[in-house]
Amino acid sequence: MAQSGEKIRVLIVDDISETRENLRKLLSFDPGIEVVGAAGSGEEGIALAREFHPHVILMDINMPGMDGITATQKIMEELPATQVVMLSVQGETDYLRRAMLAGARDFLTKPPSGDELMNTIRRVYEMGKARAVTMPAQPTGPGVGPAAPTTERLGNVVAVFSPKGGVGCTTVAVNLAIVLQQMLGDTQKVALMDASVQFGDVGVMLNLQASRTIADLIPHAADLDGEVLNSVVAPHGSGLKVLLAPPQPEMSEGLLDIIQEGGEEGESRSAFGIILDLMRQEFDLTIIDTWSWVDDITMTVFDAAALIVLIVMQDIPSIKSARLFLEVAERLGYPLDKIALVVNGVDRRRGIRVEQIEQAMIPVAAQIPLDEHVVRAAVNHGTPFVIRDRGRPVSQGIASLARYIKDALTEDEEESEEEGSKKAESQKGVGRLRLGRRVFR
Numbered sequence: 001m002a003q004s005g006e007k008i009r010v011l012i013v014d015d016i017s018e019t020r021e022n023l024r025k026l027l028s029f030d031p032g033i034e035v036v037g038a039a040g041s042g043e044e045g046i047a048l049a050r051e052f053h054p055h056v057i058l059m060d061i062n063m064p065g066m067d068g069i070t071a072t073q074k075i076m077e078e079l080p081a082t083q084v085v086m087l088s089v090q091g092e093t094d095y096l097r098r099a100m101l102a103g104a105r106d107f108l109t110k111p112p113s114g115d116e117l118m119n120t121i122r123r124v125y126e127m128g129k130a131r132a133v134t135m136p137a138q139p140t141g142p143g144v145g146p147a148a149p150t151t152e153r154l155g156n157v158v159a160v161f162s163p164k165g166g167v168g169c170t171t172v173a174v175n176l177a178i179v180l181q182q183m184l185g186d187t188q189k190v191a192l193m194d195a196s197v198q199f200g201d202v203g204v205m206l207n208l209q210a211s212r213t214i215a216d217l218i219p220h221a222a223d224l225d226g227e228v229l230n231s232v233v234a235p236h237g238s239g240l241k242v243l244l245a246p247p248q249p250e251m252s253e254g255l256l257d258i259i260q261e262g263g264e265e266g267e268s269r270s271a272f273g274i275i276l277d278l279m280r281q282e283f284d285l286t287i288i289d290t291w292s293w294v295d296d297i298t299m300t301v302f303d304a305a306a307l308i309v310l311i312v313m314q315d316i317p318s319i320k321s322a323r324l325f326l327e328v329a330e331r332l333g334y335p336l337d338k339i340a341l342v343v344n345g346v347d348r349r350r351g352i353r354v355e356q357i358e359q360a361m362i363p364v365a366a367q368i369p370l371d372e373h374v375v376r377a378a379v380n381h382g383t384p385f386v387i388r389d390r391g392r393p394v395s396q397g398i399a400s401l402a403r404y405i406k407d408a409l410t411e412d413e414e415e416s417e418e419e420g421s422k423k424a425e426s427q428k429g430v431g432r433l434r435l436g437r438r439v440f441r
């Protein structure tokens with residue numbers, strides 16, 4: 001929200017008069033936003049920006065004469081506190097990259113919806129306020145990339161995984177992330193990341209249709225920073241921030257090629273790692289929905305994870321696959337006490353009891369009851385059942401898992417603090433992985 005009741009001053013720059021008028025009409029419905037001017041060219045936009053000092057500028061990227069990228073660069077030189085949102089009929093990743101390097105804080109594809117437009121304006125306005133406070137301590141810009149040294153501790157990662165498809169990983173990940181966001185409230189920032197880059201369903205389950213996804217980040221990982229990442233993650237009404245998978249499977253083909261062709265240097269694999277590191281820098285907790293096989297992407301997630309939530313159901317194929325994964329995890333150096341086994345769709349009428357699953361594998365961290373009607377309705381409406389049907393047993397099962405994770409991460413942090421710096425050196429080389437804010441031994 002704007003501070004002290006002030007209105008968010010917005011300047012519109014677009015060479016098409018009809019577009020300028022449509023944007024003005026859309027923004028007139030929000031009493032907290034004031035359109036202070038409208039310009040038909042880049043040159044006129046610079047002049048009006050100098051005159052009105054707007055909080056936010058809606059800048060068309062393609063204009064005759066001076067284009068929006070050039071105008072943005074000049075405005076940012078004189079008015080660095082102004083936040084620029086680029087508008088274009090084209091959504092290609094090259095436009096996103098060029099716009100962000102010019103100093104833009106967000107990028108919208110024309111024509112934006114009213115809600116999308118106003119939410120974006122409010123988001124970049126708040127980003128500008130926060131940046132103004134932190135700028136002296138946290139310099140940003142093209143010279144400060146994601147590899148810049150930092151003394152901040154990275155946020156925790158929780159991976160939700162099953163080697164068997166169809167067991168409800170995405171359903172668990174989405175609802176779990178929302179409950180953890182509710183539990184942690186304003187004390188920690190929680191994100192949800194869809195690492196199923198080919199057939200990700202997180203956006204469907206949250207009814208999110210963001211114009212930007214991880215596909216916009218992977219090819220330009222070397223140029224990313226926290227501001228670019230925050231412009232791509234989609235806000236959800238629950239307060240959760242979501243990094244979505246591409247909306248069409250064919251859009252992932254190039255990403256998979258990048259990841260699989262890294263060679264010995266691992267340059268392309270590190271692209272996904274850079275994004276994951278940025279997520280951990282920007283968010284205290286990131287829940288990651290993975291796909292159902294172990295490859296470079298899932299390995300990168302597992303290597304960063306403080307906890308792996310392993311989903312299993314009460315059937316032989318699911319249990320067999322989960323047991324095989326536990327054997328693989330042990331060979332890879334992931335300790336079993338950092339794997340949380342969760343039985344999904346628990347139903348007493350099924351022949352295999354939860355106790356038998358525990359005997360065959362490891363202790364169960366949580367049970368999520370079967371409720372096909374509630375789960376199906378939530379998916380079809382794009383509203384997670386922990387919001388729609390908070391009091392149902394299936395929602396309580398997710399809440400139990402969330403409490404388990406919260407307690408496990410808190411306990412690990414306390415143990416890490418007690419160990420202190422004197423053990424840090426001795427632990428180098430002892431464990432295979434340093435994950436999240438804790439060390440796996």
